[in-house]
Amino acid sequence: MPKMIFVERDGTRREVDAPLGLSVLEVAHKHGVDIEGACEGSLACSTCHVIVDPSWYARLSKATEDEEDMLDLAFGLQATSRLGCQIVMTPELDGLVVKLPAATRHASK
Numbered sequence: 001m002p003k004m005i006f007v008e009r010d011g012t013r014r015e016v017d018a019p020l021g022l023s024v025l026e027v028a029h030k031h032g033v034d035i036e037g038a039c040e041g042s043l044a045c046s047t048c049h050v051i052v053d054p055s056w057y058a059r060l061s062k063a064t065e066d067e068e069d070m071l072d073l074a075f076g077l078q079a080t081s082r083l084g085c086q087i088v089m090t091p092e093l094d095g096l097v098v099k100l101p102a103a104t105r106h107a108s109k
């Protein structure tokens with residue numbers, strides 16, 4: 001099974017199983033990684049914001065315009081920011097590294 005690595009806010013790296021076809025958000029939830037994902041992947045929030053390791057960023061399929069629009073609302077946006085619910089695990093992404101942003105805009109606040 002592919003793996004991916006979440007880099008937590010304190011710098012801890014967590015390697016977890018990442019089943020094919022699941023989004024990074026779903027993988028995070030499966031393993032109790034703290035990404036909110038308020039809209040459950042319907043591109044209506046930015047709380048699933050993750051920062052993709054630069055060496056992986058180019059290997060992801062390009063963000064859609066809708067994703068870009070939502071990303072603009074995310075706190076701490078970086079050049080390799082993406083929405084976790086829009087990155088779907090494929091065999092090529094085995095070993096993917098993403099970092100949790102320092103803060104997210106909680107939909108409930």
Ligand code: FES
Pocket residue numbers: 025036037038039040041042043044045046047048070083084085086
């Ligand atoms: S979970 Fe809301 S945009 Fe990803």
